[in-house]
Amino acid sequence: MRAALREIHTDVLILGSGGAGLFAALHAHQTAPELSITVAVKGLLGKCGCTRMVQGGYNVALAPGDSVERHFMDTIEGGKWLPDQELAWKLVTLAVERIRELENELGCFFDRNADGTIHQKAFAGQTFDRTVHKGDLTGIEIINRLAEQVWARRVARLEEHRAVELVKTRSGDALAGVLMIDMRSGEYLLVRAKAVLLATGGGPTMYRYHTPSGDKSCDGLAMALRAGLALRDMEMVQFHPTGLLAGPHTRMTGTVLEEGLRGAGGYLLNGARERFMQSYDAKGERATRDIVSRAMYAEMRAGRVTPNGGLYIAMAHLGAERVRRDFKGMVERCADCGFDLAGGLVEVVPTAHYMMGGVEFGADCTTALPGLFVAGEDSGGVHGANRLGGNGVANSTVYGGVAGDAMAAWVRSEGALRTPDPASLEAAIARCEQPFARRSERHGALEDLRETLSGVMWDRVGIIRDAAGLAQAAQTLAALDAALDGCALADRNRAFNLSWHDWMNMKSLTQVSRVIAAAAGAREDSRGAHFREDFPEAGALERSTYTSARLRDGAIDITTKPVAFTRVRPGETLLRDAA
């Protein structure tokens, strides 16, 4: 039986406890300590999301010889001239501040050089070694320190609480609160808030091989879409070249082996144990993720594969001792799956890793819906067509902090508790209740639908796309959405009903997959992560456009908008020595 709706109030509500959510909480508290702040999260605070999973590290221009201009140019060129330049500029400049904050105020220890300076390592696609790290498991250091600092402050926590709908006012012109489900009891909870941060971290878990944590299912993006917000760059899904491939029956398959392996000089080999990257790109294994993933996919399509259908990474030529010392975490992860990274070969496959696309937002993290802010992987526009390895956690921590400051200022100046529209609230609850309204669950139905989703996204909306495949995918995804609406759940107990949450995960993933397919169909060129076999050229950079997706009368509407070159135009550079 459905329980009654409870209601609570807070000044600031933060959805998600990754780098973006936790930094927002700390900054909001620092800026306005009198405010009540609540972090609501699908998992346990500090234990879920992808910031904790960050391996390689954090890009920031610190060392002599590097500069924020160089970091900016790498970001713009890596993003194939599609990033919003003001957002990218803020990323690279505030990263310098944020890394000091992480070290000096929050207590993170990063690896050091012998002279005491911070060690920065090479990451693909960058012209300078600027990735700050803690061994090869940097995220655990960052998220543990952040979580400790949040625990030590007056910040309320709603753990294992899932946000399911952004609830607007009756007029629809502002956000009033968020409908949540307390996953432990299955009760509905309305959290009314003056300012809300969407920081649920995107997460392309709809692909057959993927890296993000299982709690991420694009809920935030689906909620934003239903609330009428525009999502930009949704066709841009980044595949990480080296996902572990340990067979279909382990969740380790798809998890990432960090970029530093290729940065350090690791080789990729095909099933015939031959290096192949040089024949695709002069930079070989150190080319950007999109190029390497595409080359790997081409080798796989040509049938030059390993026993599990992928390729190999080899590190032994660098010296087993060195590999064990520099990549301890990776060596252990591979050993858990029966592979010897230091001395042998490890099977790998490109794996869906990161969504460059997300909610359109301003540099102060505001959105088109007053009261709603966005930061981290839920936001779009910072990275354009490709995210540089190391720019993801920089993005979430930089913009999380910005959002915290902005929400505190907003609540002080114009924040008020607004009244939610009762009809929207009821409709949102009815949407969640849908699978309980039907009888006769077919055993395994949800699993079959998941297979369909991950298969069609991998085969048709993945690394290499074309018009026919995308059109077919759009049809399959529409049918899948309808099939999900027809799903029934036999277990009607709402408390920790994982099948129910799985169904909601699938609904969010399918809705967002439909947007990815539509945006990919609309972009008739190839940029960064988006490659169209039928339109392999990049098109004129000076006339670059980005896609913007919205729901209009239930249908996905894609428009294209020109990229504003506010700081540098294609063909120009901000680097004085190169000009």
Ligand SMILES: Cc1cc2nc3c(=O)[nH]c(=O)nc-3n(C[C@H](O)[C@H](O)[C@H](O)COP(=O)(O)OP(=O)(O)OC[C@H]3O[C@@H](n4cnc5c(N)ncnc54)[C@H](O)[C@@H]3O)c2cc1C
């Ligand atoms: C394996 C791996 C390695 C990576 N390595 C690097 C790296 O070396 N360098 C780099 O820069 N980037 C890396 N990234 C990317 C980086 O992790 C992300 O860019 C960044 O951390 C995202 O931060 P976030 O705060 O936006 O989201 P996350 O840290 O993912 O947090 C999202 C939060 O939202 C919560 N949530 C989700 N849905 C809901 C809901 N409906 N209701 C409530 N809460 C919800 C989740 O539980 C989680 O707490 C890596 C990613 C992965 C997966």
